[in-house]
Amino acid sequence: xxxxxxxxxxxxxxxxxxxSKLAQQLATHQGTVYPLHVGDTWxxxxxxxxxxxxxxxxxxxxHRYTAPQGHPALLAAVAVRVAERSGVPxxxxxxxxxxxxxxxxxxxxxxxxxxGDEVLLLSPYxxxxxxxxxxxxxxxxPVPVLGCETDPAAAVDAVERRRSGRTVAxxxxxxxxxxGRVIPRAVLQALVAWAAKHDxxxxxxxxxxxxxxxxxxxxxxxxDPERTFAAHSFSKAYGMAxxxxxxxxxxxxxxxxxRKVATHTFYSTPTASQLAALAALGxxxxxxxxxxxxxxxxxxxxxxxxxxxxxxxxxTFLFLDVAPWLTxxxxxxxAFLGRCADRGLFLxxxxxxxxFPTHVRLCYTAAPPERVREGVAVLAELLGR
Amino acid sequence: xxxxxxxxxxxxxxxxxxxSKLAQQLATHQGTVYPLHVGDTWxxxxxxxxxxxxxxxxxxxxHRYTAPQGHPALLAAVAVRVAERSGVPxxxxxxxxxxxxxxxxxxxxxxxxxxGDEVLLLSPYxxxxxxxxxxxxxxxxPVPVLGCETDPAAAVDAVERRRSGRTVAxxxxxxxxxxGRVIPRAVLQALVAWAAKHDxxxxxxxxxxxxxxxxxxxxxxxxDPERTFAAHSFSKAYGMAxxxxxxxxxxxxxxxxxRKVATHTFYSTPTASQLAALAALGxxxxxxxxxxxxxxxxxxxxxxxxxxxxxxxxxTFLFLDVAPWLTxxxxxxxAFLGRCADRGLFLxxxxxxxxFPTHVRLCYTAAPPERVREGVAVLAELLGR
Numbered sequence: 067x068x069x070x071x072x073x074x075x076x077x078x079x080x081x082x083x084x085x086s087k088l089a090q091q092l093a094t095h096q097g098t099v100y101p102l103h104v105g106d107t108w109x110x111x112x113x114x115x116x117x118x119x120x121x122x123x124x125x126x127x128x129h130r131y132t133a134p135q136g137h138p139a140l141l142a143a144v145a146v147r148v149a150e151r152s153g154v155p156x157x158x159x160x161x162x163x164x165x166x167x168x169x170x171x172x173x174x175x176x177x178x179x180x181x182g183d184e185v186l187l188l189s190p191y192x193x194x195x196x197x198x199x200x201x202x203x204x205x206x207x208p209v210p211v212l213g214c215e216t217d218p219a220a221a222v223d224a225v226e227r228r229r230s231g232r233t234v235a236x237x238x239x240x241x242x243x244x245x246g247r248v249i250p251r252a253v254l255q256a257l258v259a260w261a262a263k264h265d266x267x268x269x270x271x272x273x274x275x276x277x278x279x280x281x282x283x284x285x286x287x288x289x290d291p292e293r294t295f296a297a298h299s300f301s302k303a304y305g306m307a308x309x310x311x312x313x314x315x316x317x318x319x320x321x322x323x324x325r326k327v328a329t330h331t332f333y334s335t336p337t338a339s340q341l342a343a344l345a346a347l348g349x350x351x352x353x354x355x356x357x358x359x360x361x362x363x364x365x366x367x368x369x370x371x372x373x374x375x376x377x378x379x380x381x382t383f384l385f386l387d388v389a390p391w392l393t394x395x396x397x398x399x400x401a402f403l404g405r406c407a408d409r410g411l412f413l414x415x416x417x418x419x420x421x422f423p424t425h426v427r428l429c430y431t432a433a434p435p436e437r438v439r440e441g442v443a444v445l446a447e448l449l450g451r
Numbered sequence: 452x453x454x455x456x457x458x459x460x461x462x463x464x465x466x467x468x469x470x471s472k473l474a475q476q477l478a479t480h481q482g483t484v485y486p487l488h489v490g491d492t493w494x495x496x497x498x499x500x501x502x503x504x505x506x507x508x509x510x511x512x513x514h515r516y517t518a519p520q521g522h523p524a525l526l527a528a529v530a531v532r533v534a535e536r537s538g539v540p541x542x543x544x545x546x547x548x549x550x551x552x553x554x555x556x557x558x559x560x561x562x563x564x565x566x567g568d569e570v571l572l573l574s575p576y577x578x579x580x581x582x583x584x585x586x587x588x589x590x591x592x593p594v595p596v597l598g599c600e601t602d603p604a605a606a607v608d609a610v611e612r613r614r615s616g617r618t619v620a621x622x623x624x625x626x627x628x629x630x631g632r633v634i635p636r637a638v639l640q641a642l643v644a645w646a647a648k649h650d651x652x653x654x655x656x657x658x659x660x661x662x663x664x665x666x667x668x669x670x671x672x673x674x675d676p677e678r679t680f681a682a683h684s685f686s687k688a689y690g691m692a693x694x695x696x697x698x699x700x701x702x703x704x705x706x707x708x709x710r711k712v713a714t715h716t717f718y719s720t721p722t723a724s725q726l727a728a729l730a731a732l733g734x735x736x737x738x739x740x741x742x743x744x745x746x747x748x749x750x751x752x753x754x755x756x757x758x759x760x761x762x763x764x765x766x767t768f769l770f771l772d773v774a775p776w777l778t779x780x781x782x783x784x785x786a787f788l789g790r791c792a793d794r795g796l797f798l799x800x801x802x803x804x805x806x807f808p809t810h811v812r813l814c815y816t817a818a819p820p821e822r823v824r825e826g827v828a829v830l831a832e833l834l835g836r
Binding site: 069070071073074075076077080104106107110111116117118119120121122126127128129130131132165166168169172176177178179180181183194197198200201202203234261265266267292293305306307308309310317319320323326327329330331332333334335336337338339 | 455462512550565692720
């Protein structure tokens, strides 16, 4: 039992900052830096959706609390957008506006997982999801599907082999951070049918829905709306990660429980951030996204070609296996990342995304395209490509 | 074990929105409304600390992520302020910037309570603290001290009678929401000494530190800095509740664990909110607080006199026992609150603050002074005062 000066033992299984090992080197590096370890965009959000655009004279009380579930106008606009895009009838009762997708997924996981419950995580996965499960005292169970994510039977076999009597949910992320791949509709269908067979919840992290580079995004929720929580984010779509505004959509009957977790972990999403999100849900935002998508696609395709890997299908990342470069002299991934950092290039380590000890993730939107190309050239040279 | 369509059983013990019963009536009321149920201020934050004051041209990247622990400049300024005010040496390593005091207390509770651990709550307490403990699967244990909060021996006796082998921490709130009373230094000393004797953590919620109406605020952390987490908020001090920015100060060796919980529940505090908080930590903010404190004190004293209760010592609330008005015809607190609401006056129910079935809370800063006076007059009339 915890006693001063001890804390909860649960948290010891969560690693600290994913990038803390490199932070010191980043802070002190002399010369040009290529900070491609962060999952963010270098672009400022659209004019009209910036904090300077929201004045007290126009929005009296905009620094006060709004309803914990979300600003009523944003809830309504999100419900309309989700219904239009997914085809699933959706009302504000299906929606919780949250402190980014982190807050959205935290609310969902906090509501559905009791201590010791297991959550299957298709991996590689978004780095925070494992710690979110642990923060609420659940047990994350990585399910590696790298290489078989396009094969419905193989994907179902992978999750079935990790299912136990304590399994309560399956988490998936498409378009994927870190792989840049998209889960095909046939695989989503097979996984959701499998979840239904075993009475499991499905948690679909679709924050990169706007950044699919060919074809339309396949939404998970329409396959079984009463079983699925879908997380989305204004951060990724509109370059507002620092605003901390996202949302989760799910069965109306459950949303009261999600709201309880949200109310007791961040209370409400910042009011000004919600005004900015609302402004983005229109032509201003659509125009910005279309331009960003084209630029991201071009930069991603160029980077993939330069590095000799497959062209990304979506999201803003490349995930590379650098195993052949780790054996030289017997050193490991940390040493490889250190060699990159010595030249100003910062990448994220594979183990942050699941059991991938020899991979690195590169974000090709974290800096302007020209800077990204220079950083990619540094990596290509290190890889002899 | 939870299974679709069931959710975690832990949350069922948390009531939903504290004010949900009255929300419908508030939304549809015809005529003047006195919304004195909310804990907020009617005032706009100081000019210079509003969202419109932060421009991308001056703050490039201000919509992107900042460090999860907090914006470096704000961390540094908070550390200086805390050290000056409390007298305890404090560095950024002692500080976590969080999504309001809710996020700050969530990070502390999430870090120190394992499932089933008990947290003693001096009551009446801030309504969300009970649900925060439950959200992380701990057990809140209310310790009523109303009426004996100025007597060190009685306060220690009250907590000792509720201590068990699962107790890990003691939570207290001073100046108090909802009572408007201040815990005297002698009581704080006795409680902290008792906590030390039993190896318990102390969590001091001091978000109303700036709103003590006579004398200086007594800080808890100096009494035992290695045992104490202190929560503070820009929301209450500067009228920025909607910005969701607060902080928690504690032992440096533990803050990494608090950061883990924060990272996995809201990731980081909004960047623009942190810029606004930093701007408030100077003369602009000090001037605003001094004027607000004077106005709050005058309105609170007037309201207390009109209602025939003791003048508030701090915070922004009055807590009244309306038991004599509940027996009329055998109806209870809900009916009383309904009679208030029929006349446009909205108050918060006592049970939100602990085992107080016959109390109501009134916030005398939630509307401009003239409006508050009209609302208080409605209540006085209902009470025959």
